Amino acid sequence: MDGILLVAYGTPKDLDDVERYYTEILRGARPSAAQLEKLKKRYAAIGGSSPLLDITNSQAKKLQNLIDNKMEKAKVYFGMKYSEPHIIDAIKKAKEDSISRLFCIPVAPFYSYIGQGSYFDRVKAAAKECGYSGEIKFVNSWHDEMGLADAWAEKLKEIEIDKSWTMLFTAHSLPLSDADDLSVYRRELIYASNSVEKRFGCKWSLSFQSAADVPGKWIGPDAAWQINGLAKNGVKKLVIIPIGFVSDNLETMYDAGIEYVGLCKDLGIEVKMPKMPNDADGIITALYSAYVKAAKK
Template identity: 35%
Template structure:
């Protein structure tokens, strides 16, 4: 049996505060941040303990997916490639080639597709694979994968159980905001986020839920809204006293969850008299790992590999 490669791609994160400037510069496409911008980002990392756990979690996710795939009778090898930090996507593709892999499934650890998010990973992977003669099958979206929805619904249900009055708590499904120009591009990102949130709401019989955005970039162009922080006053004015935030667009604990929700949004909610409960992130929990393995297996079958 031939070993099939899996190129698992993720955003990347600095592993210590000394790496923050290089990371920020890479996100800004080579433009170094101002001293004020850098200081603000460092402050955020310091607020969550000095470093994000994202890299270690992503490594564990890759290792766990490989174990599940091979435990199901397959022969897979998972390679991790990061968009903004080492190991880079092209480096992961080169490693596959060195190991004799000639076919691979490429998947981004982000369930919802956008030309400005998931596609940018594929744009790095495809030319690297073509240059080396490696056949690459890219997964665009997996937001309606049944076991992913199961895992998401279980976490919303768990968070509601932590509320004093679950039936009167507002659930807000959030995702990373993107530039608003995607609305003119016919991009499916917004629709897909609604589809997965609606699917979870239907499974749980939710009657109080809505959608919002978070962690918008600090650029001059408009970004998708409303932002979570802007929504909370309205939630309070509508008479709610508890709110569950489900960051469905993220699959691991990192700065946008640990700071933007757990610190910034929670403090804002408290000032408004709201109790904010956040759903657990997927991380390397077995239910989520099985969902990702299902996505990869389906992609393999569709390719006839």
């Protein structure tokens, strides 16, 4: 029997869990008092925590329902990199269920080694630790699934835009390195952005958000820099589309939804931002299609 493991980054449960969460991300090093205060302020601004865990749970349930409706034999699990249920918890369940093939699909659709690659490393280590001996297959990317573009298009239709609007697609900035120049990541983002934009005929550009405040080069251009540039070039109506994400999280809700929307207003730009696709039908269809294609290989 096949298993499908959806993996996501994780989120603190509440403000009291923020320190634990970031200590786990930092591999045991506690965030400084100043860092912790800044992080708590950001989470407080979006209600104390992000809904990522509940959304991923819903995605897994809806994917299971779709598979059951198609009379296919596969069981869906989900696990988080830095919060409960952890990836190893899901793999232990798959082992208990005698899953012979486990397909790992990151909920983020775009490939980078630091993103998808790190999930895969975590899955392999967890499987070894708990003694799971089944075959593990990894879905590197599902950026070109029609359901992804469909889901974003539906959310954009809800906010009623036309060709007079400029689209600014954003994705999580990542560090550039000799091991990964992120050319695949950028190319897949451009493909997905174009798949959405061509349904509306708007001018558009791609930028990157939420870079960590650490030394080193990160992929750009930065979203705030891009917004300032668009304002200088006379753009008056802007749609911010966090294409690099599927689900609501701190980066979409605070960085894009509060900081970038606020910046646009300060610059005199009329701004809109669609709701995230989350567990929309198009997303579930895309995840199912990604699994079916991987299962045939």
